[in-house]
Amino acid sequence: MTELALHILDIANNSTRANATEIKISVVADSREDLLTISVADNGCGMSEELLARVTDPFATTRTTRKVGLGIPLFKQAAESTGGALTITSKVGVGTTTTATFTLSHIDRVPMGDLTATMTTLIGGAPETDFVLHYEVDGRAYEFDTSPVREIMEGIPLSEPEVLGYIGEMIAENIENINGGIII
Ligand SMILES: Nc1ncnc2c1ncn2[C@@H]1O[C@H](COP(=O)(O)OP(=O)(O)O)[C@@H](O)[C@H]1O
Ligand SMILES: [Mg+2]
Numbered sequence: 454m455t456e457l458a459l460h461i462l463d464i465a466n467n468s469t470r471a472n473a474t475e476i477k478i479s480v481v482a483d484s485r486e487d488l489l490t491i492s493v494a495d496n497g498c499g500m501s502e503e504l505l506a507r508v509t510d511p512f513a514t515t516r517t518t519r520k521v522g523l524g525i526p527l528f529k530q531a532a533e534s535t536g537g538a539l540t541i542t543s544k545v546g547v548g549t550t551t552t553a554t555f556t557l558s559h560i561d562r563v564p565m566g567d568l569t570a571t572m573t574t575l576i577g578g579a580p581e582t583d584f585v586l587h588y589e590v591d592g593r594a595y596e597f598d599t600s601p602v603r604e605i606m607e608g609i610p611l612s613e614p615e616v617l618g619y620i621g622e623m624i625a626e627n628i629e630n631i632n633g634g635i636i637i
């Protein structure tokens with residue numbers, strides 16, 4: 454994939470399919486450590502130890518529509534090609550956290566791409582789910598949370614185009630501020 458944001462979309466879609474009500478996405482870039490850490494944490498159905506052991510293998514999936522689940526293996530490959538790694542912790546009935554690390558400056562490190570589009574796509578597809586985005590670059594952090602937005606909207610679904618547009622503008626502006634000219 455050409456954008457890390459698309460990997461994040463895929464991994465967070467696993468969380469919505471696992472019936473998570475809360476999904477926390479964290480993107481932390483640290484130029485001094487030359488490290489980019491991306492994690493997606495959910496409170497969904499979790500995975501059995503047996504599935505968890507197989508899930509980074511491209512031939513493991515519980516979907517019936519497609520035999521080969523590639524989201525996790527591709528994300529793992531993207532991380533490992535930069536000298537990073539992918540780890541998953543999961544517990545049935547509790548949830549799953551998927552974490553990938555990347556060498557920030559590595560030539561093979563895929564650019565972040567449109568994280569805002571990933572967030573609005575996720576929220577538009579699961580407007581009742583609580584999404585949190587923690588975005589941090591060199592200690593400057595921004596946190597977006599759907600909960601207060603939902604309260605302000607007083608019953609208007611977050612999937613309404615105008616609401617999604619407002620959310621998108623807010624996230625994009627804050628990400629740009631945090632980046633401060635650096636392209637992640
Ligand atoms: N957050 C999650 N919670 C529960 N199960 C998950 C989660 N992420 C992945 N899985 C399980 O791992 C499988 C493989 O995921 P993935 O590699 O993204 O492929 P796909 O989504 O195409 O099946 C999923 O089908 C699902 O059974
Ligand atoms: Mg998937």
